[in-house]
Amino acid sequence: AQSVTQLGSHVSVSEGALVLLRCNYSSSVPPYLFWYVQYPNQGLQLLLKYTTGATLVKGINGFEAEFKKSETSFHLTKPSAHMSDAAEYFCAVGEIAGGTSYGKLTFGQGTILTVHP
Amino acid sequence: NAGVTQTPKFRVLKTGQSMTLLCAQDMNHEYMYWYRQDPGMGLRLIHYSVGEGTTAKGEVPDGYNVSRLKKQNFLLGLESAAPSQTSVYFCASSYDSSSGNTIYFGEGSWLTVV
Numbered sequence: 187a188q189s190v191t192q193l194g195s196h197v198s199v200s201e202g203a204l205v206l207l208r209c210n211y212s213s214s215v216p217p218y219l220f221w222y223v224q225y226p227n228q229g230l231q232l233l234l235k236y237t238t239g240a241t242l243v244k245g246i247n248g249f250e251a252e253f254k255k256s257e258t259s260f261h262l263t264k265p266s267a268h269m270s271d272a273a274e275y276f277c278a279v280g281e282i283a284g285g286t287s288y289g290k291l292t293f294g295q296g297t298i299l300t301v302h303p
Numbered sequence: 304n305a306g307v308t309q310t311p312k313f314r315v316l317k318t319g320q321s322m323t324l325l326c327a328q329d330m331n332h333e334y335m336y337w338y339r340q341d342p343g344m345g346l347r348l349i350h351y352s353v354g355e356g357t358t359a360k361g362e363v364p365d366g367y368n369v370s371r372l373k374k375q376n377f378l379l380g381l382e383s384a385a386p387s388q389t390s391v392y393f394c395a396s397s398y399d400s401s402s403g404n405t406i407y408f409g410e411g412s413w414l415t416v417v
Contacts, residue, residue: 293345
């Protein structure tokens with residue numbers, strides 16, 4: 187079974203500071219990896235995803251993540267935080283079954299990002 | 304752009320009552336999912352469907368039933384609601400592709416069982 191661990195349920199940064207949200211996964215096969223963002227009272231929006239190829243993935247709103255197989259990690263970063271980045275972030279791993287992904291995701295528990303002025 | 308639409312958005316139920324959550328997507332996606340979100344637990348898959356007329360159990364299926372009679376709709380039913388089913392429910396859909404699935408989520412349905 188796959189699992190996802192997000193280190194830190196709450197992360198607080200100052201506006202303009204580096205954002206680093208940590209995600210580690212376990213999977214017996216090469217995974218698909220995702221980061222989603224959830225703003226208050228809204229659904230989840232895809233930030234970025236890794237499937238194959240380049241291990242540094244760029245997403246929307248200036249976020250990027252790097253897939254490190256040796257560390258089983260997919261940490262999310264942004265060089266300079268904005269107030270509008272305050273939200274909850276979810277890391278997820280996609281299940282691959284028989285070579286065809288049915289798109290089932292296993293989510294981490296979420297990290298709430300707070301940005302201070 | 305409607306995307307994934309869920310109804311109702313908010314509902315309060317008494318223990319033992321039944322209800323159905325409706326999910327509709329207009330993207331012609333084959334795959335649809337129901338997740339529940341609870342504090343500190345992320346999202347957990349309840350049931351999913353890989354096509355019209357098919358359904359399958361996810362991680363936490365007990366107490367729920369689903370149906371996919373039409374490709375664009377995926378219904379989640381609670382036959383006898385329990386307080387443990389108080390949660391936020393998210394419907395999602397995706398179109399399987401070799402580049403990995405992007406799953407699109409609805410805006411959620413807040414359910415309280417008293």
